[in-house]
Amino acid sequence: MGEYKRILLAVDLADESNIVGERAIQLARLFDAELHVVHVVEPLSLVYGGDIPMDLSSVQDQIQEQAKSSLDEFCEGAGVLEAHRYLIFGRPETEIHRIATAADIDAIIVGSHGRHGLALLLGSTANGVLHGASCDVLAVRVGPGAHRRAD
Amino acid sequence: MGEYKRILLAVDLADESNIVGERAIQLARLFDAELHVVHVVEPLSLVYGGDIPMDLSSVQDQIQEQAKSSLDEFCEGAGVLEAHRYLIFGRPETEIHRIATAADIDAIIVGSHGRHGLALLLGSTANGVLHGASCDVLAVRVGPGAHRRAD
Numbered sequence: 001m002g003e004y005k006r007i008l009l010a011v012d013l014a015d016e017s018n019i020v021g022e023r024a025i026q027l028a029r030l031f032d033a034e035l036h037v038v039h040v041v042e043p044l045s046l047v048y049g050g051d052i053p054m055d056l057s058s059v060q061d062q063i064q065e066q067a068k069s070s071l072d073e074f075c076e077g078a079g080v081l082e083a084h085r086y087l088i089f090g091r092p093e094t095e096i097h098r099i100a101t102a103a104d105i106d107a108i109i110v111g112s113h114g115r116h117g118l119a120l121l122l123g124s125t126a127n128g129v130l131h132g133a134s135c136d137v138l139a140v141r142v143g144p145g146a147h148r149r150a151d
Numbered sequence: 152m153g154e155y156k157r158i159l160l161a162v163d164l165a166d167e168s169n170i171v172g173e174r175a176i177q178l179a180r181l182f183d184a185e186l187h188v189v190h191v192v193e194p195l196s197l198v199y200g201g202d203i204p205m206d207l208s209s210v211q212d213q214i215q216e217q218a219k220s221s222l223d224e225f226c227e228g229a230g231v232l233e234a235h236r237y238l239i240f241g242r243p244e245t246e247i248h249r250i251a252t253a254a255d256i257d258a259i260i261v262g263s264h265g266r267h268g269l270a271l272l273l274g275s276t277a278n279g280v281l282h283g284a285s286c287d288v289l290a291v292r293v294g295p296g297a298h299r300r301a302d
Contacts, residue, residue, distance in 0.1 A: 003177075023287070026154075030181045112281060112288070130263060130281060130290050134297060136174070137263070138289045139281050146285060 004031040004136075008105040010096045010129065011039050013070040020111040020140040025078050027109065027138070035078060036103055038086040039071045040095045064089075093128030105135055112139035155182040155287075159256040161247045161280065162190050164221040171262040171291040176229050178260065178289070186229060187254055189237040190222045191246045215240075244279030256286055263290035 009024035028035040044060055068087050075085050084103075088095045100108055112126035126139040160175035179186040195211055219238050226236050235254075239246045251259055263277035277290040 112284075126281060127278070130277060133263075133290075134292060136289060136291050138287060139284075140287050141284060 002106070004033045004106040006034045006036060006103060006105050007031070008036045008038060008096070008100050008103065008108045010092070010108060010110040010125070011037060011071070011074065012111065012125070013039055013067060013074070019142050019146075020109060021074060021078065023138070023140045024109045027107075033106070034084060035080050036084040036086070036099070036105065037071065037075055037078070037080050038088065038096060038099050039067055040088050040090055040092040041067050042092065043089055092125045093132070096125075096129050097132055097134075100133065100135055107136040107138060108133060109138045109140060111142045113143045153257070155184045155257040157185045157187060157254060157256050158182070159187045159189060159247070159251050159254065159259045161243070161259060161261045161276070162188060162222070162225065163262060163276070164190055164218060164225070170293050170297075171260060172225060172229065174289070174291045175260045178258075184257070185235060186231050187235040187237070187250070187256065188222065188226055188229070188231050189239065189247055189250050190218055191239050191241055191243040192218050193243065194240055243276045244283070247276075247280050248283055248285075251284065251286055258287040258289060259284060260289045260291060262293045264294045 004027065007024060007028050009021060011021060024035060024037075027033070041064055044056060044063075064087070071085055071087055074080075075082075086099050088099070096108060096110070099105070108129055110126050110129050126137075130137045130139070155178070158175060158179050160172060162172060175186060175188075178184070192215055195207060195214075215238070222236055222238055225231075226233075237250050239250070247259060247261070250256070259280055261277050261280050277288075281288045281290065
């Protein structure tokens with residue numbers, strides 16, 4: 001069985017992504033793999049259904065700037081090359097799969113909130129990434145109910 | 152961040168589970184973790200909706216015997232202790248979550264066929280395991296469309 005040579009971490013840059021990011025860094029070290037990091041910003045028009053007043057375009061710009069700054073901060077700390085950082089607009093699942101294919105990724109790491117029922121139907125990124133991925137997917141459990149060791 | 156101390160491999164004992172099993176063995180070695188292995192046999196009554204003639208009970212027995220033999224064969228090869236092998240009747244997701252909690256598991260490894268659309272709604276074990284798991288879940292991609300390195 002081959003090792004993981006290229007790992008893609010999909011972050012949402014919320015506080016909880018620390019846990020996911022640390023796991024990705026740990027696995028990349030264990031496998032001596034390249035770590036790639038993607039953050040997908042959903043256009044407000046996708047999130048809110050297209051009824052966005054024109055003056056919200058500056059909000060979108062601010063979201064993107066903040067996202068770039070957070071992505072770079074994480075990647076500097078983790079030693080991720082600039083060429084392996086991806087800040088993208090679009091639908092998370094679609095874009096994560098696209099990057100995974102383009103960068104010849106062996107394993108995608110994504111946070112999972114363990115949603116089920118209606119929340120799942122309404123969309124979970126981990127769920128969306130799992131389906132249709134042509135590589136392995138590690139869903140790192142975050143949020144309430146997550147089992148964590150103290151050590 | 153803690154290491155994975157106990158990894159639970161959920162196998163379906165089909166040919167494809169070799170890939171999943173090898174990944175589980177590899178990760179258990181990298182993390183120096185205990186490897187636990189569960190195989191859940193779905194009762195025919197669950198699979199076929201309860202309309203099982205009485206004389207099929209011997210078929211169920213044969214399925215169970217075959218499953219035990221395959222599970223033991225895999226576990227002997229992988230050096231999995233008898234106390235860490237679980238052959239269980241029931242619904243896969245429910246039983247996998249139950250074992251994960253009872254054995255204080257940090258990560259579940261399961262094969263994923265990358266189903267989507269109707270096939271997903273009809274049930275994918277990887278999908279079911281992901282939702283509601285209180286620990287990390289690694290879905291190892293198997294079957295057509297899986298990205299595999301030759302090395």
